[in-house]
Amino acid sequence: MEKNKTTQLSSIKESLIELLNNRDLQPSQKLPSERALSLLFSTTRITLKEALLALEIEGIIYREDRRGWFVCPVRLIYNPLSRCHFNQLVSDQQRSGKTQLLAVRTQPADAQQSKLLELDKNTQLHCIERLRYVDNRPVLYVQNCLISALFPAILAQDLSQSLTLLYQQEYGYQTSRSRFDVTLCGASKEVASALHLAPGQQVLKIGRVNYQQQGIIIDCEFEYWRPDAVLIAIDSHAG
Amino acid sequence: MEKNKTTQLSSIKESLIELLNNRDLQPSQKLPSERALSLLFSTTRITLKEALLALEIEGIIYREDRRGWFVCPVRLIYNPLSRCHFNQLVSDQQRSGKTQLLAVRTQPADAQQSKLLELDKNTQLHCIERLRYVDNRPVLYVQNCLISALFPAILAQDLSQSLTLLYQQEYGYQTSRSRFDVTLCGASKEVASALHLAPGQQVLKIGRVNYQQQGIIIDCEFEYWRPDAVLIAIDSHAG
DNA sequence: AAGTGGTCTAGACCACCCC
DNA sequence: GGGTGGTCTAGACCACTTC
Numbered sequence: 001m002e003k004n005k006t007t008q009l010s011s012i013k014e015s016l017i018e019l020l021n022n023r024d025l026q027p028s029q030k031l032p033s034e035r036a037l038s039l040l041f042s043t044t045r046i047t048l049k050e051a052l053l054a055l056e057i058e059g060i061i062y063r064e065d066r067r068g069w070f071v072c073p074v075r076l077i078y079n080p081l082s083r084c085h086f087n088q089l090v091s092d093q094q095r096s097g098k099t100q101l102l103a104v105r106t107q108p109a110d111a112q113q114s115k116l117l118e119l120d121k122n123t124q125l126h127c128i129e130r131l132r133y134v135d136n137r138p139v140l141y142v143q144n145c146l147i148s149a150l151f152p153a154i155l156a157q158d159l160s161q162s163l164t165l166l167y168q169q170e171y172g173y174q175t176s177r178s179r180f181d182v183t184l185c186g187a188s189k190e191v192a193s194a195l196h197l198a199p200g201q202q203v204l205k206i207g208r209v210n211y212q213q214q215g216i217i218i219d220c221e222f223e224y225w226r227p228d229a230v231l232i233a234i235d236s237h238a239g
Numbered sequence: 240m241e242k243n244k245t246t247q248l249s250s251i252k253e254s255l256i257e258l259l260n261n262r263d264l265q266p267s268q269k270l271p272s273e274r275a276l277s278l279l280f281s282t283t284r285i286t287l288k289e290a291l292l293a294l295e296i297e298g299i300i301y302r303e304d305r306r307g308w309f310v311c312p313v314r315l316i317y318n319p320l321s322r323c324h325f326n327q328l329v330s331d332q333q334r335s336g337k338t339q340l341l342a343v344r345t346q347p348a349d350a351q352q353s354k355l356l357e358l359d360k361n362t363q364l365h366c367i368e369r370l371r372y373v374d375n376r377p378v379l380y381v382q383n384c385l386i387s388a389l390f391p392a393i394l395a396q397d398l399s400q401s402l403t404l405l406y407q408q409e410y411g412y413q414t415s416r417s418r419f420d421v422t423l424c425g426a427s428k429e430v431a432s433a434l435h436l437a438p439g440q441q442v443l444k445i446g447r448v449n450y451q452q453q454g455i456i457i458d459c460e461f462e463y464w465r466p467d468a469v470l471i472a473i474d475s476h477a478g
Numbered sequence: 479a480a481g482t483g484g485t486c487t488a489g490a491c492c493a494c495c496c497c
Numbered sequence: 498g499g500g501t502g503g504t505c506t507a508g509a510c511c512a513c514t515t516c
Contacts, residue, residue, distance in 0.1 A: 009485070026491055029491050034503060046285070049502090057441045058425045066502050083473050181472040182421065184443075188299045198503070202296045202424075233420040236320050236472070248504070272482060283506055288483090305483050307515050437484070 011049040013039050017060070020071060027073035028137065032062065034069075038151045051196040052148055063227040064196040075231040078182050082208055084141075085162040086132055098133040101160045102141075104196065106148060115147050124148040128159055131194050139229035141191045141203075146219040173212050180208035182232065191224045202227055251280050252309040256299070259310060266312035269377065270300065273308075303435040306455040314470040315373055319419050319445055324401040325371055325379075337372040340378075340399045340459050341433065346386060355448045361362040363387040367398055368431050378468035380430045380442075389401065412451050417446035430463045441466055444454040 016037075026120055031037070031052075038048040052069055055061045061069050076093060090097030107124040117123070125145045132140040144163055146154065150171070167173040184198045197203070206223040255276070270276070270291075277287040278329055294300045296445040300308050317331060327335030347361040356362070364384045383402055385393065389410070391434040396405055405410040425439045436442070 011495070035501080044489085046488095047486055047503090050485080054425065054439050057423070057439065059423065063502090068501070069495090081473070094400075177474070177476050179472070179474045181470055183470055184296070184298065184423075184466055186293065200293050202294065227423055231420055231422055233418070234320070235418045237416050246504070274482080284483090285507095287507055289504080302483090306515090307482070474499085 001183055007044065008047065009054070012043060012048065013054055017039055019060060020060070023050070025071045027071050028182060029071050031069040033085075045143070049111075056228070059228055062226065063198070063201070065198040065201075067193070067196065068119060071143055071230050072150070073135065073137075076139070077231050077233050079233055079235065080208065081234055083164065084177065085164060086163065090134055095134050096136070098132045098136070099160045100133070102129040102131055104128050104155060104159065106155075107147070112207075112222075113220060116207055117145070117147065117217055119147070119217075125215060127164070130160065130189075134229065137194050137229070139226045141194050141224040143222045144219060149215075152216055165219070173218055175210040175218075176213045177213075177215070178208055178209040180206055182206050184227070187224065195224070195226055197226070204230065247282065247286065248290055248293070251282060251287065252293055253389045254280055255290055255294060259299070263352055264310045265301070266276055266310055267374075268310050270308040270310070277387070282365065298467055300438070302359055304437040304440075306432070306435065311467050312374065312376075315378070315468060316470050316472050319421075319447065319471065319472055320417070320473055322403065322414065324403060324441070325402065329373055332374050335375070335442045337375065338399045340372055341368040341400065343367050343394055345394075348384070350378070351446075351461075352459060356384070356386065358386070358456075365390060365394060367402070369399065373468065377434050377455070378465045379435050380463040382461045383458060384460070386456075389457055406457070412457055414449040414457075416450040416454070417447055418450075419445055420470075421445050422464070426463065434463070443469065 128144040193198045204225040208218040367383040431438045441468045443464040448459040
């Protein structure tokens, strides 16, 4: 048999893991440069990079575009069915959260948005783009798309707060049902740059639509997560 | 400004997409070989491969280990909260399903299993490994772990059938609640080889635990999906 | 046996981040 | 300005799949 030939790739992976353990690297700590590591393991940068990419897939390390490789912190546990606000979710897990407003635009729905909202294209939407941090690391790019007609004067509000709260307090909307889907895709330029990813790197995309008490759709949302930063966990009981 | 410098990589990606459109390639059809494509685009295999990997991330093409690159068929839409049997799920979407029994073992729970089952390690489990096909393509490797004591003589049954059905009909168990989590990880040797993936390639992992009417845990399950083959979609209403 | 993708070498230039 | 990761070249050998 002897099918388990140890490739150089897998032995470099093991050496890297050993290195991480021995140095007792802290979460978010930077690894040595690719050039230094390829010298250390007597290999080329391309081969070394393949080993790093493999550890990235396994969720052990992550990359910041042109900044280097870092040790993955513990993932944020996230239940997309829960109505919990981001900030609370984060602090419940003994982490610090922060939200930054990136842009607000009012424009007609594009194909993706109108499909999710079950509306004509060209329906006017408020699109709110925000960046969410966990422990000062950008991990989530969110685009909220509200049907303009249902949210008069919402743009005058503080949009770095929880939108769910605004829905309730200012408009009396309460989400009674939501539908969402989870896919993997390449990051667009905007998303990549906000999350410090290389353009085209993989992100976890969650598209969601919310129904109000009467079953009326009020908005939809597109979340783009750093895949290394989150763990989706769902319980059919807990709302 | 002029930040949008067109890299060779992105222009190769575009040419590839054009090629796919022009040839009107059918789902699951094979692309030309990497060598042929790198000649066609006057580049090296490494650069060309990076372009293919980028299209893989975007879910346009998929890879079979040492067999080549293929066009992605439409994804199977999957709701992990639904109690629907795999075969029905697949045929509801006008696809053909097939299940192959790979192995059955009875052994003490390992760390991962005992954690999910909230049991001592060393509790005896029946581990059933199966491979599921959609349109004759292997897309899902499943390991079901049943607490042996709760399922006497189950190994005498036909295990390529729906286990959920066996639970109900033979033992009177009905799942009343389930918890699951979704992560990305590298494929183990067994999973990779069953799904025709290169070892270490990314898979979508879903770990699930099922509670019976009285809230008793009866089994858990680990699903390893080809990430290109599935789209997770959840509705907070529909069970 | 021929051809494939997987792995690997030994370099190079560039845009960008950080100091 | 020095160093980083991102991109790219022009080859090579091997294990495996397919015929």
